[in-house]
Amino acid sequence: MAETFERSETTGSVAASTAMPSDYFELLKPGVMKLVVFTAICGLVIAPGSLHPVLALIAILCIAVGAGASGALNMWFDADIDAVMTRTAKRPIPSGRVSRQEALAFGLTLSFFSVFVLGVLVNWLSAGLLAFTIFFYAVIYSMWLKRSTPQNIVIGGAAGAFPPMIGWAAVTNSVSLESLALFAIIFIWTPPHFWALALFKAGDYEKVGVPMMPNVAGNRSTQNQIFAYSLLLAPVGVLPYVMGFAGPAYGIVSALAGAAFLWFAFRCWRMPSDDAAMVPAKRLFAYSIVYLFVLFGTLILEAALPGLAAMLG
Template sequence: MSDITVNPGEGNAASLPLSPAQDLSEVGDWLALLKPRVMSLVVFTGLVGLLLAPGRLHPVLALTAILCIAVGAGAAGAINMWYDRDIDAVMRRTARRPIPAGRIQPGAALGFGISLAIGSVIVMGLATNAVAAAALAFSIAFYVFVYTIWLKRRTPQNIVIGGAAGAFPPVIGWAAVTGDVTLEPLVLFAIIFFWTPPHFWSLSLWAHADYARAGVPMLPVVAGARETRRQILLYTILLAPLGLAPWALGLAGPAYAVVAAALGLGFLWHAIAVWRERQDEAGRSLAGDAAAKRAFRFSLLHLSLLFAALPADRLLFG
Protein backbone atom coordinates (compact mmCIF):
# COMPACT_ATOMS: atom_id res chain seq x y z
CA MET A 1 0.00 0.00 0.00
CA SER A 2 1.35 3.45 -0.87
CA ASP A 3 2.56 5.70 1.91
CA ILE A 4 1.57 8.80 -0.04
CA THR A 5 -1.57 10.43 1.32
CA VAL A 6 -3.57 13.39 0.15
CA ASN A 7 -5.58 15.69 2.36
CA PRO A 8 -9.25 15.42 1.39
CA GLY A 9 -9.64 19.16 1.00
CA GLU A 10 -6.42 19.76 -0.89
CA GLY A 11 -6.89 17.51 -3.94
CA ASN A 12 -4.22 16.00 -6.18
CA ALA A 13 -2.52 18.23 -8.73
CA ALA A 14 -2.45 15.36 -11.24
CA SER A 15 -6.22 15.00 -11.05
CA LEU A 16 -7.07 18.69 -11.34
CA PRO A 17 -9.03 19.56 -14.48
CA LEU A 18 -7.13 21.27 -17.27
CA SER A 19 -7.60 25.00 -17.68
CA PRO A 20 -9.22 26.24 -20.91
CA ALA A 21 -5.79 27.37 -22.14
CA GLN A 22 -4.34 23.89 -21.48
CA ASP A 23 -7.32 22.30 -23.23
CA LEU A 24 -6.77 24.45 -26.31
CA SER A 25 -3.05 23.75 -26.23
CA GLU A 26 -3.67 20.00 -26.22
CA VAL A 27 -6.18 20.28 -29.06
CA GLY A 28 -3.62 22.34 -30.95
CA ASP A 29 -1.03 19.59 -30.52
CA TRP A 30 -3.35 16.96 -31.97
CA LEU A 31 -4.17 19.25 -34.87
CA ALA A 32 -0.46 19.89 -35.42
CA LEU A 33 -0.02 16.15 -35.99
CA LEU A 34 -2.19 16.52 -39.08
CA LYS A 35 0.26 19.01 -40.68
CA PRO A 36 -2.48 21.60 -41.34
CA ARG A 37 -0.37 23.79 -43.65
CA VAL A 38 0.30 20.84 -45.94
CA MET A 39 -3.31 19.74 -45.59
CA SER A 40 -4.62 23.12 -46.78
CA LEU A 41 -2.87 22.76 -50.15
CA VAL A 42 -4.00 19.13 -50.43
CA VAL A 43 -7.62 20.10 -49.75
CA PHE A 44 -7.47 22.94 -52.26
CA THR A 45 -6.09 20.85 -55.13
CA GLY A 46 -8.56 18.08 -54.31
CA LEU A 47 -11.40 20.61 -54.45
CA VAL A 48 -10.22 21.84 -57.86
CA GLY A 49 -10.23 18.27 -59.19
CA LEU A 50 -13.78 17.84 -57.90
CA LEU A 51 -14.99 21.13 -59.40
CA LEU A 52 -13.48 20.44 -62.83
CA ALA A 53 -14.85 16.90 -63.13
CA PRO A 54 -17.77 16.39 -65.53
CA GLY A 55 -21.00 15.49 -63.78
CA ARG A 56 -22.53 16.57 -60.52
CA LEU A 57 -22.12 15.48 -56.91
CA HIS A 58 -24.62 16.48 -54.22
CA PRO A 59 -23.13 19.35 -52.16
CA VAL A 60 -23.26 17.31 -48.95
CA LEU A 61 -21.45 14.40 -50.60
CA ALA A 62 -18.95 16.80 -52.20
CA LEU A 63 -18.21 18.32 -48.80
CA THR A 64 -17.83 14.84 -47.35
CA ALA A 65 -15.39 13.88 -50.11
CA ILE A 66 -13.24 16.96 -49.44
CA LEU A 67 -13.35 16.27 -45.71
CA CYS A 68 -12.18 12.70 -46.38
CA ILE A 69 -9.26 13.99 -48.46
CA ALA A 70 -8.33 16.37 -45.63
CA VAL A 71 -8.58 13.69 -42.94
CA GLY A 72 -6.68 11.17 -45.06
CA ALA A 73 -3.87 13.67 -45.65
CA GLY A 74 -3.80 14.49 -41.95
CA ALA A 75 -3.68 10.81 -41.06
CA ALA A 76 -0.66 10.30 -43.31
CA GLY A 77 0.98 13.33 -41.68
CA ALA A 78 0.38 11.95 -38.18
CA ILE A 79 1.88 8.56 -39.06
CA ASN A 80 4.81 10.36 -40.70
CA MET A 81 5.42 12.31 -37.48
CA TRP A 82 5.27 9.09 -35.47
CA TYR A 83 7.85 7.38 -37.67
CA ASP A 84 10.12 10.43 -37.99
CA ARG A 85 10.07 11.38 -34.30
CA ASP A 86 13.78 10.52 -33.93
CA ILE A 87 14.99 12.78 -36.73
CA ASP A 88 12.44 15.48 -35.89
CA ALA A 89 14.04 15.71 -32.45
CA VAL A 90 17.43 16.75 -33.88
CA MET A 91 16.19 19.19 -36.53
CA ARG A 92 15.67 22.75 -35.34
CA ARG A 93 12.59 23.43 -37.44
CA THR A 94 10.82 20.25 -36.22
CA ALA A 95 12.12 19.77 -32.66
CA ARG A 96 9.05 21.44 -31.13
CA ARG A 97 6.59 19.15 -32.84
CA PRO A 98 4.26 17.43 -30.36
CA ILE A 99 5.95 13.99 -30.31
CA PRO A 100 9.66 14.95 -30.01
CA ALA A 101 8.69 17.67 -27.52
CA GLY A 102 6.98 15.02 -25.37
CA ARG A 103 3.50 16.50 -25.48
CA ILE A 104 1.96 13.50 -27.27
CA GLN A 105 3.04 9.89 -26.81
CA PRO A 106 4.22 8.08 -29.98
CA GLY A 107 1.76 5.20 -29.61
CA ALA A 108 -1.17 7.57 -29.23
CA ALA A 109 -0.10 9.47 -32.36
CA LEU A 110 0.18 6.24 -34.36
CA GLY A 111 -3.24 5.05 -33.24
CA PHE A 112 -4.69 8.46 -34.06
CA GLY A 113 -3.23 8.38 -37.57
CA ILE A 114 -4.29 4.81 -38.34
CA SER A 115 -7.84 5.44 -37.08
CA LEU A 116 -8.21 8.55 -39.21
CA ALA A 117 -6.76 6.82 -42.27
CA ILE A 118 -9.15 3.86 -42.07
CA GLY A 119 -12.12 6.09 -41.27
CA SER A 120 -11.47 8.49 -44.15
CA VAL A 121 -11.24 5.68 -46.70
CA ILE A 122 -14.40 3.96 -45.46
CA VAL A 123 -16.43 7.17 -45.45
CA MET A 124 -15.13 8.12 -48.90
CA GLY A 125 -16.27 4.75 -50.26
CA LEU A 126 -19.70 5.06 -48.67
CA ALA A 127 -20.23 8.69 -49.70
CA THR A 128 -18.89 8.54 -53.26
CA ASN A 129 -17.50 5.41 -54.92
CA ALA A 130 -14.89 2.67 -54.69
CA VAL A 131 -12.50 4.31 -57.18
CA ALA A 132 -12.20 7.49 -55.08
CA ALA A 133 -11.80 5.43 -51.90
CA ALA A 134 -9.10 3.27 -53.51
CA ALA A 135 -7.23 6.35 -54.76
CA LEU A 136 -7.37 7.88 -51.27
CA ALA A 137 -6.14 4.64 -49.67
CA PHE A 138 -3.33 4.35 -52.20
CA SER A 139 -2.20 7.95 -51.62
CA ILE A 140 -2.05 7.43 -47.84
CA ALA A 141 -0.19 4.14 -48.21
CA PHE A 142 2.22 5.67 -50.73
CA TYR A 143 3.09 8.55 -48.40
CA VAL A 144 3.55 6.29 -45.37
CA PHE A 145 5.24 3.22 -46.82
CA VAL A 146 6.95 4.45 -50.00
CA TYR A 147 8.00 7.97 -49.03
CA THR A 148 8.26 7.99 -45.21
CA ILE A 149 9.50 4.47 -44.48
CA TRP A 150 11.32 3.49 -47.67
CA LEU A 151 12.62 6.54 -49.57
CA LYS A 152 13.10 9.44 -47.17
CA ARG A 153 16.12 8.04 -45.33
CA ARG A 154 17.64 6.12 -48.25
CA THR A 155 17.87 8.23 -51.38
CA PRO A 156 18.11 11.86 -52.51
CA GLN A 157 15.29 11.00 -54.92
CA ASN A 158 12.93 10.81 -51.93
CA ILE A 159 11.18 14.04 -52.91
CA VAL A 160 10.97 13.14 -56.61
CA ILE A 161 9.29 9.75 -56.18
CA GLY A 162 7.63 10.45 -52.86
CA GLY A 163 6.16 13.65 -54.24
CA ALA A 164 3.58 11.53 -56.05
CA ALA A 165 1.71 11.18 -52.76
CA GLY A 166 0.97 14.90 -52.69
CA ALA A 167 -0.13 14.87 -56.33
CA PHE A 168 -3.09 12.52 -55.81
CA PRO A 169 -5.75 14.92 -54.40
CA PRO A 170 -7.06 16.28 -57.74
CA VAL A 171 -7.28 12.70 -59.00
CA ILE A 172 -9.26 11.72 -55.90
CA GLY A 173 -11.57 14.74 -56.24
CA TRP A 174 -12.18 13.96 -59.91
CA ALA A 175 -12.88 10.28 -59.17
CA ALA A 176 -15.31 11.19 -56.40
CA VAL A 177 -17.55 12.78 -59.06
CA THR A 178 -16.98 10.53 -62.06
CA GLY A 179 -16.03 7.16 -60.60
CA ASP A 180 -13.08 6.89 -62.97
CA VAL A 181 -9.66 8.36 -63.73
CA THR A 182 -9.03 9.88 -67.16
CA LEU A 183 -6.25 11.89 -68.79
CA GLU A 184 -7.39 15.27 -67.40
CA PRO A 185 -6.84 14.53 -63.68
CA LEU A 186 -3.56 12.79 -64.54
CA VAL A 187 -2.36 16.07 -66.08
CA LEU A 188 -3.18 17.84 -62.81
CA PHE A 189 -1.29 15.05 -61.03
CA ALA A 190 1.72 15.64 -63.32
CA ILE A 191 1.77 19.38 -62.62
CA ILE A 192 2.01 18.81 -58.85
CA PHE A 193 4.49 15.96 -59.36
CA PHE A 194 6.94 18.15 -61.31
CA TRP A 195 6.30 21.15 -59.04
CA THR A 196 7.30 19.26 -55.89
CA PRO A 197 11.10 18.84 -56.46
CA PRO A 198 11.93 22.52 -57.15
CA HIS A 199 9.61 23.52 -54.31
CA PHE A 200 11.23 21.25 -51.69
CA TRP A 201 14.78 21.57 -52.99
CA SER A 202 14.51 25.36 -52.67
CA LEU A 203 13.65 24.77 -49.02
CA SER A 204 16.39 22.20 -48.54
CA LEU A 205 19.07 24.57 -49.88
CA TRP A 206 18.69 26.83 -46.85
CA ALA A 207 17.74 24.04 -44.43
CA HIS A 208 20.48 21.62 -45.51
CA ALA A 209 22.24 21.77 -42.12
CA ASP A 210 19.11 20.42 -40.43
CA TYR A 211 18.89 17.52 -42.88
CA ALA A 212 22.61 16.77 -42.54
CA ARG A 213 22.33 16.73 -38.75
CA ALA A 214 19.42 14.29 -38.97
CA GLY A 215 21.10 12.08 -41.57
CA VAL A 216 18.37 12.63 -44.17
CA PRO A 217 19.90 12.30 -47.69
CA MET A 218 18.30 15.35 -49.23
CA LEU A 219 19.88 16.38 -52.52
CA PRO A 220 21.99 19.30 -51.14
CA VAL A 221 23.43 16.98 -48.47
CA VAL A 222 24.32 14.16 -50.86
CA ALA A 223 25.02 15.87 -54.20
CA GLY A 224 25.86 19.37 -53.02
CA ALA A 225 24.30 22.77 -53.46
CA ARG A 226 25.48 23.30 -57.04
CA GLU A 227 23.79 20.11 -58.32
CA THR A 228 20.65 20.99 -56.37
CA ARG A 229 20.51 24.37 -58.09
CA ARG A 230 20.87 22.67 -61.47
CA GLN A 231 18.07 20.21 -60.69
CA ILE A 232 15.77 23.02 -59.54
CA LEU A 233 16.31 24.75 -62.88
CA LEU A 234 15.80 21.56 -64.93
CA TYR A 235 12.55 20.61 -63.21
CA THR A 236 11.23 24.16 -63.52
CA ILE A 237 11.99 24.14 -67.25
CA LEU A 238 9.82 21.00 -67.52
CA LEU A 239 7.11 22.43 -65.27
CA ALA A 240 6.62 25.75 -67.07
CA PRO A 241 5.11 24.34 -70.31
CA LEU A 242 3.31 21.57 -68.43
CA GLY A 243 1.18 24.22 -66.75
CA LEU A 244 -0.36 24.91 -70.18
CA ALA A 245 -1.49 21.29 -70.64
CA PRO A 246 -5.00 21.81 -69.15
CA TRP A 247 -5.61 24.51 -71.78
CA ALA A 248 -4.24 22.28 -74.56
CA LEU A 249 -6.62 19.49 -73.49
CA GLY A 250 -9.62 21.82 -73.41
CA LEU A 251 -9.95 21.61 -69.62
CA ALA A 252 -9.48 25.39 -69.39
CA GLY A 253 -9.70 28.38 -71.69
CA PRO A 254 -7.31 31.08 -72.91
CA ALA A 255 -7.61 33.13 -69.70
CA TYR A 256 -6.14 30.23 -67.77
CA ALA A 257 -3.43 29.84 -70.42
CA VAL A 258 -2.33 33.46 -69.89
CA VAL A 259 -2.16 32.97 -66.11
CA ALA A 260 -0.33 29.64 -66.46
CA ALA A 261 2.22 31.12 -68.87
CA ALA A 262 2.90 34.08 -66.58
CA LEU A 263 3.27 31.85 -63.51
CA GLY A 264 5.51 29.42 -65.38
CA LEU A 265 7.79 32.22 -66.52
CA GLY A 266 7.80 33.66 -63.01
CA PHE A 267 8.88 30.36 -61.49
CA LEU A 268 11.51 29.95 -64.19
CA TRP A 269 12.86 33.43 -63.42
CA HIS A 270 13.21 32.47 -59.75
CA ALA A 271 14.89 29.16 -60.66
CA ILE A 272 17.41 31.01 -62.82
CA ALA A 273 18.04 33.40 -59.92
CA VAL A 274 18.75 30.39 -57.66
CA TRP A 275 21.14 29.00 -60.27
CA ARG A 276 22.96 32.32 -60.69
CA GLU A 277 23.10 33.34 -57.02
CA ARG A 278 26.59 34.24 -55.76
CA GLN A 279 28.18 30.99 -54.56
CA ASP A 280 31.43 29.62 -53.22
CA GLU A 281 33.30 26.82 -55.00
CA ALA A 282 30.96 24.19 -53.55
CA GLY A 283 27.88 26.03 -54.79
CA ARG A 284 26.88 27.29 -51.32
CA SER A 285 25.20 30.68 -51.32
CA LEU A 286 27.18 33.79 -50.37
CA ALA A 287 23.92 35.71 -49.97
CA GLY A 288 22.20 33.68 -47.26
CA ASP A 289 20.23 31.63 -49.80
CA ALA A 290 18.01 34.65 -50.42
CA ALA A 291 17.16 33.49 -53.95
CA ALA A 292 16.21 30.00 -52.73
CA LYS A 293 13.95 31.48 -50.05
CA ARG A 294 12.23 33.68 -52.63
CA ALA A 295 11.84 30.69 -54.97
CA PHE A 296 10.31 28.63 -52.17
CA ARG A 297 7.77 31.33 -51.36
CA PHE A 298 6.95 31.86 -55.04
CA SER A 299 6.47 28.12 -55.55
CA LEU A 300 3.60 28.16 -53.04
CA LEU A 301 2.04 31.14 -54.82
CA HIS A 302 2.60 29.46 -58.19
CA LEU A 303 0.69 26.28 -57.41
CA SER A 304 -2.09 28.07 -55.53
CA LEU A 305 -2.77 30.59 -58.30
CA LEU A 306 -2.39 28.00 -61.06
CA PHE A 307 -5.03 25.74 -59.56
CA ALA A 308 -7.26 28.66 -58.58
CA ALA A 309 -7.20 29.83 -62.21
CA LEU A 310 -8.73 26.54 -63.43
CA PRO A 311 -12.20 26.84 -61.80
CA ALA A 312 -12.08 30.64 -62.09
CA ASP A 313 -11.61 30.38 -65.86
CA ARG A 314 -14.55 28.00 -66.14
CA LEU A 315 -16.75 30.12 -63.87
CA LEU A 316 -16.03 33.37 -65.72
CA PHE A 317 -15.81 32.17 -69.30
CA GLY A 318 -17.53 28.78 -69.37
Protein backbone atom coordinates in the same frame (compact mmCIF):
# COMPACT_ATOMS: atom_id res chain seq x y z
CA MET B 1 27.16 12.91 -44.88
CA ALA B 2 26.28 12.25 -41.28
CA GLU B 3 25.71 8.70 -40.14
CA THR B 4 22.16 7.44 -40.56
CA PHE B 5 20.17 8.62 -37.59
CA GLU B 6 18.94 5.75 -35.43
CA ARG B 7 15.25 5.80 -34.61
CA SER B 8 14.28 5.72 -30.96
CA GLU B 9 11.04 4.09 -29.89
CA THR B 10 10.87 6.36 -26.85
CA THR B 11 11.32 9.71 -28.55
CA GLY B 12 8.51 12.02 -27.48
CA SER B 13 6.88 9.46 -25.21
CA VAL B 14 5.29 10.63 -21.98
CA ALA B 15 4.01 8.76 -18.95
CA ALA B 16 0.54 10.27 -19.18
CA SER B 17 -1.02 12.16 -22.04
CA THR B 18 -1.04 15.92 -21.69
CA ALA B 19 -2.21 16.49 -25.25
CA MET B 20 -4.68 19.22 -26.09
CA PRO B 21 -6.98 19.20 -29.15
CA SER B 22 -4.64 21.74 -30.76
CA ASP B 23 -1.77 19.26 -30.44
CA TYR B 24 -3.70 16.61 -32.37
CA PHE B 25 -4.64 19.21 -34.95
CA GLU B 26 -0.96 20.03 -35.37
CA LEU B 27 -0.28 16.35 -36.03
CA LEU B 28 -2.44 16.70 -39.13
CA LYS B 29 0.08 19.11 -40.70
CA PRO B 30 -2.58 21.76 -41.40
CA GLY B 31 -0.24 23.75 -43.65
CA VAL B 32 0.17 20.80 -45.99
CA MET B 33 -3.51 19.92 -45.63
CA LYS B 34 -4.53 23.31 -47.02
CA LEU B 35 -2.72 22.61 -50.27
CA VAL B 36 -4.11 19.07 -50.45
CA VAL B 37 -7.68 20.26 -49.91
CA PHE B 38 -7.31 23.11 -52.38
CA THR B 39 -6.04 20.89 -55.21
CA ALA B 40 -8.65 18.23 -54.41
CA ILE B 41 -11.40 20.86 -54.63
CA CYS B 42 -10.01 21.85 -58.01
CA GLY B 43 -10.23 18.28 -59.31
CA LEU B 44 -13.78 17.98 -57.99
CA VAL B 45 -14.96 21.34 -59.38
CA ILE B 46 -13.56 21.03 -62.90
CA ALA B 47 -14.44 17.35 -63.41
CA PRO B 48 -17.25 16.73 -65.92
CA GLY B 49 -20.55 15.81 -64.34
CA SER B 50 -21.86 16.74 -60.94
CA LEU B 51 -21.90 15.54 -57.37
CA HIS B 52 -24.53 16.37 -54.76
CA PRO B 53 -23.21 19.26 -52.62
CA VAL B 54 -23.44 17.16 -49.46
CA LEU B 55 -21.47 14.32 -51.05
CA ALA B 56 -18.96 16.82 -52.43
CA LEU B 57 -18.44 18.20 -48.92
CA ILE B 58 -18.05 14.68 -47.54
CA ALA B 59 -15.50 13.87 -50.25
CA ILE B 60 -13.41 16.93 -49.44
CA LEU B 61 -13.61 16.25 -45.70
CA CYS B 62 -12.49 12.65 -46.23
CA ILE B 63 -9.58 13.77 -48.40
CA ALA B 64 -8.60 16.34 -45.76
CA VAL B 65 -8.80 13.78 -42.95
CA GLY B 66 -6.84 11.27 -45.03
CA ALA B 67 -4.15 13.86 -45.66
CA GLY B 68 -4.07 14.64 -41.95
CA ALA B 69 -3.75 10.95 -41.17
CA SER B 70 -0.72 10.76 -43.46
CA GLY B 71 0.81 13.69 -41.59
CA ALA B 72 0.23 12.04 -38.21
CA LEU B 73 1.78 8.77 -39.38
CA ASN B 74 4.73 10.68 -40.81
CA MET B 75 5.28 12.48 -37.49
CA TRP B 76 4.99 9.15 -35.64
CA PHE B 77 7.73 7.57 -37.73
CA ASP B 78 9.95 10.66 -37.93
CA ALA B 79 9.78 11.56 -34.24
CA ASP B 80 13.48 10.79 -33.79
CA ILE B 81 14.76 13.10 -36.49
CA ASP B 82 12.08 15.73 -35.83
CA ALA B 83 13.52 16.12 -32.33
CA VAL B 84 16.92 17.09 -33.79
CA MET B 85 15.93 19.33 -36.70
CA THR B 86 15.28 22.95 -35.77
CA ARG B 87 12.38 23.18 -38.23
CA THR B 88 10.48 20.35 -36.54
CA ALA B 89 11.71 20.23 -32.92
CA LYS B 90 8.57 21.91 -31.57
CA ARG B 91 6.17 19.43 -33.14
CA PRO B 92 3.82 17.63 -30.69
CA ILE B 93 5.82 14.39 -30.38
CA PRO B 94 9.38 15.68 -29.93
CA SER B 95 8.12 18.38 -27.56
CA GLY B 96 6.49 15.67 -25.43
CA ARG B 97 2.90 16.84 -25.77
CA VAL B 98 1.79 13.71 -27.66
CA SER B 99 3.33 10.24 -27.37
CA ARG B 100 4.37 8.25 -30.40
CA GLN B 101 1.80 5.58 -29.52
CA GLU B 102 -0.99 8.16 -29.43
CA ALA B 103 0.07 9.61 -32.77
CA LEU B 104 0.15 6.15 -34.36
CA ALA B 105 -3.31 5.26 -33.07
CA PHE B 106 -4.64 8.65 -34.17
CA GLY B 107 -3.19 8.33 -37.67
CA LEU B 108 -4.41 4.75 -38.22
CA THR B 109 -7.92 5.57 -36.96
CA LEU B 110 -8.25 8.59 -39.23
CA SER B 111 -6.87 6.62 -42.18
CA PHE B 112 -9.47 3.87 -41.79
CA PHE B 113 -12.48 6.14 -41.32
CA SER B 114 -11.54 8.58 -44.11
CA VAL B 115 -11.19 5.77 -46.65
CA PHE B 116 -14.23 3.83 -45.42
CA VAL B 117 -16.58 6.83 -45.40
CA LEU B 118 -15.41 8.01 -48.83
CA GLY B 119 -15.93 4.54 -50.27
CA VAL B 120 -19.38 3.95 -48.76
CA LEU B 121 -20.82 7.41 -49.41
CA VAL B 122 -19.09 8.49 -52.64
CA ASN B 123 -17.34 5.71 -54.58
CA TRP B 124 -14.67 3.10 -54.03
CA LEU B 125 -12.33 4.30 -56.78
CA SER B 126 -11.76 7.63 -55.03
CA ALA B 127 -11.49 5.75 -51.71
CA GLY B 128 -8.90 3.39 -53.20
CA LEU B 129 -6.87 6.33 -54.49
CA LEU B 130 -7.04 7.95 -51.05
CA ALA B 131 -5.92 4.72 -49.37
CA PHE B 132 -3.01 4.39 -51.79
CA THR B 133 -2.04 8.02 -51.19
CA ILE B 134 -1.92 7.49 -47.43
CA PHE B 135 0.09 4.28 -47.87
CA PHE B 136 2.47 5.92 -50.34
CA TYR B 137 3.22 8.88 -48.08
CA ALA B 138 3.38 7.01 -44.78
CA VAL B 139 5.16 3.84 -45.94
CA ILE B 140 6.83 4.32 -49.32
CA TYR B 141 8.03 7.87 -48.71
CA SER B 142 8.35 8.27 -44.92
CA MET B 143 9.57 4.78 -44.02
CA TRP B 144 11.62 3.96 -47.10
CA LEU B 145 12.51 6.69 -49.59
CA LYS B 146 13.14 9.60 -47.23
CA ARG B 147 16.07 7.95 -45.47
CA SER B 148 17.45 5.87 -48.32
CA THR B 149 17.80 7.96 -51.49
CA PRO B 150 18.32 11.59 -52.57
CA GLN B 151 15.51 10.94 -55.06
CA ASN B 152 13.12 10.76 -52.08
CA ILE B 153 11.31 13.94 -53.07
CA VAL B 154 11.13 13.06 -56.78
CA ILE B 155 9.43 9.70 -56.23
CA GLY B 156 7.67 10.65 -53.01
CA GLY B 157 6.15 13.68 -54.70
CA ALA B 158 3.51 11.38 -56.13
CA ALA B 159 1.78 11.34 -52.74
CA GLY B 160 1.11 15.07 -52.91
CA ALA B 161 0.02 14.87 -56.55
CA PHE B 162 -2.91 12.47 -56.05
CA PRO B 163 -5.50 14.80 -54.38
CA PRO B 164 -6.83 16.41 -57.60
CA MET B 165 -7.15 12.91 -59.09
CA ILE B 166 -9.13 11.83 -56.02
CA GLY B 167 -11.42 14.85 -56.37
CA TRP B 168 -11.90 14.09 -60.06
CA ALA B 169 -12.63 10.41 -59.33
CA ALA B 170 -15.16 11.38 -56.66
CA VAL B 171 -17.27 13.02 -59.37
CA THR B 172 -16.60 10.79 -62.39
CA ASN B 173 -15.68 7.44 -60.78
CA SER B 174 -12.81 7.35 -63.27
CA VAL B 175 -9.21 8.37 -63.92
CA SER B 176 -8.71 10.40 -67.09
CA LEU B 177 -5.93 12.10 -69.02
CA GLU B 178 -7.17 15.41 -67.64
CA SER B 179 -6.77 14.27 -64.04
CA LEU B 180 -3.34 12.85 -64.91
CA ALA B 181 -2.36 16.29 -66.22
CA LEU B 182 -3.27 17.81 -62.84
CA PHE B 183 -1.22 15.06 -61.19
CA ALA B 184 1.74 15.87 -63.48
CA ILE B 185 1.74 19.56 -62.53
CA ILE B 186 2.16 18.81 -58.82
CA PHE B 187 4.54 15.91 -59.44
CA ILE B 188 6.95 18.03 -61.52
CA TRP B 189 6.52 21.02 -59.17
CA THR B 190 7.57 19.06 -56.07
CA PRO B 191 11.35 18.67 -56.70
CA PRO B 192 12.14 22.36 -57.31
CA HIS B 193 9.85 23.33 -54.44
CA PHE B 194 11.44 21.02 -51.86
CA TRP B 195 15.01 21.23 -53.14
CA ALA B 196 14.86 25.01 -52.80
CA LEU B 197 13.93 24.43 -49.14
CA ALA B 198 16.68 21.81 -48.80
CA LEU B 199 19.30 24.30 -50.03
CA PHE B 200 18.82 26.56 -47.02
CA LYS B 201 17.96 23.75 -44.57
CA ALA B 202 20.79 21.42 -45.59
CA GLY B 203 22.36 21.61 -42.13
CA ASP B 204 19.25 20.14 -40.52
CA TYR B 205 19.14 17.23 -42.94
CA GLU B 206 22.88 16.66 -42.52
CA LYS B 207 22.50 16.36 -38.74
CA VAL B 208 19.99 13.53 -39.02
CA GLY B 209 21.49 11.76 -42.03
CA VAL B 210 18.54 12.27 -44.38
CA PRO B 211 20.03 12.14 -47.90
CA MET B 212 18.54 15.27 -49.39
CA MET B 213 20.02 16.29 -52.70
CA PRO B 214 22.25 19.17 -51.45
CA ASN B 215 23.82 16.90 -48.83
CA VAL B 216 24.52 14.10 -51.30
CA ALA B 217 25.21 15.79 -54.64
CA GLY B 218 26.12 19.29 -53.44
CA ASN B 219 24.47 22.67 -53.89
CA ARG B 220 25.57 23.21 -57.48
CA SER B 221 24.12 19.91 -58.70
CA THR B 222 20.90 20.65 -56.80
CA GLN B 223 20.66 24.09 -58.38
CA ASN B 224 21.13 22.54 -61.83
CA GLN B 225 18.36 20.02 -61.18
CA ILE B 226 16.03 22.69 -59.80
CA PHE B 227 16.41 24.66 -63.00
CA ALA B 228 15.96 21.56 -65.18
CA TYR B 229 12.72 20.63 -63.44
CA SER B 230 11.55 24.24 -63.67
CA LEU B 231 12.11 24.19 -67.44
CA LEU B 232 9.89 21.12 -67.59
CA LEU B 233 7.29 22.54 -65.21
CA ALA B 234 6.62 25.70 -67.25
CA PRO B 235 5.05 23.85 -70.25
CA VAL B 236 3.46 21.15 -68.07
CA GLY B 237 1.65 23.90 -66.17
CA VAL B 238 -0.06 24.99 -69.39
CA LEU B 239 -1.32 21.45 -70.19
CA PRO B 240 -4.91 22.00 -68.99
CA TYR B 241 -5.30 24.76 -71.59
CA VAL B 242 -3.52 22.81 -74.33
CA MET B 243 -5.69 19.75 -73.63
CA GLY B 244 -8.84 21.86 -73.81
CA PHE B 245 -10.26 21.49 -70.30
CA ALA B 246 -9.18 24.97 -69.21
CA GLY B 247 -9.95 28.28 -70.88
CA PRO B 248 -7.84 31.12 -72.28
CA ALA B 249 -7.67 32.89 -68.91
CA TYR B 250 -5.92 29.85 -67.46
CA GLY B 251 -3.68 29.66 -70.52
CA ILE B 252 -2.48 33.22 -70.00
CA VAL B 253 -2.15 32.97 -66.21
CA SER B 254 -0.31 29.64 -66.31
CA ALA B 255 2.11 30.88 -68.97
CA LEU B 256 2.92 34.05 -67.01
CA ALA B 257 3.18 32.15 -63.71
CA GLY B 258 5.45 29.61 -65.38
CA ALA B 259 7.67 32.36 -66.76
CA ALA B 260 7.93 33.86 -63.26
CA PHE B 261 8.80 30.42 -61.85
CA LEU B 262 11.59 30.15 -64.42
CA TRP B 263 12.88 33.58 -63.42
CA PHE B 264 13.07 32.63 -59.75
CA ALA B 265 14.65 29.29 -60.67
CA PHE B 266 17.19 31.06 -62.88
CA ARG B 267 18.11 33.41 -60.02
CA CYS B 268 18.51 30.34 -57.80
CA TRP B 269 20.69 28.67 -60.46
CA ARG B 270 22.87 31.79 -60.73
CA MET B 271 23.30 31.94 -56.96
CA PRO B 272 26.86 31.07 -55.78
CA SER B 273 26.74 27.54 -54.42
CA ASP B 274 28.45 28.66 -51.23
CA ASP B 275 26.08 31.59 -50.64
CA ALA B 276 25.32 31.49 -46.91
CA ALA B 277 22.23 33.72 -47.13
CA MET B 278 20.51 31.58 -49.80
CA VAL B 279 18.09 34.42 -50.57
CA PRO B 280 17.29 33.29 -54.16
CA ALA B 281 16.51 29.77 -52.91
CA LYS B 282 14.22 31.17 -50.20
CA ARG B 283 12.43 33.35 -52.74
CA LEU B 284 11.95 30.41 -55.12
CA PHE B 285 10.54 28.30 -52.29
CA ALA B 286 8.09 31.04 -51.30
CA TYR B 287 7.01 31.71 -54.89
CA SER B 288 6.57 28.01 -55.66
CA ILE B 289 3.70 27.86 -53.15
CA VAL B 290 2.09 30.94 -54.71
CA TYR B 291 2.52 29.40 -58.16
CA LEU B 292 0.55 26.27 -57.34
CA PHE B 293 -2.26 28.19 -55.64
CA VAL B 294 -2.50 30.57 -58.62
CA LEU B 295 -2.76 27.74 -61.16
CA PHE B 296 -5.35 25.68 -59.31
CA GLY B 297 -7.20 28.77 -58.14
CA THR B 298 -7.57 29.94 -61.74
CA LEU B 299 -8.92 26.54 -62.76
CA ILE B 300 -11.52 26.73 -59.98
CA LEU B 301 -12.54 30.27 -60.89
CA GLU B 302 -12.89 29.44 -64.57
CA ALA B 303 -15.13 26.50 -63.75
CA ALA B 304 -17.20 28.34 -61.13
CA LEU B 305 -17.73 31.75 -62.75
CA PRO B 306 -20.24 30.66 -65.43
CA GLY B 307 -22.49 29.12 -62.78
CA LEU B 308 -22.22 32.21 -60.59
CA ALA B 309 -22.99 34.45 -63.55
CA ALA B 310 -26.06 32.39 -64.38
CA MET B 311 -27.29 32.62 -60.77
CA LEU B 312 -26.80 36.38 -60.69
CA GLY B 313 -28.31 36.84 -64.14
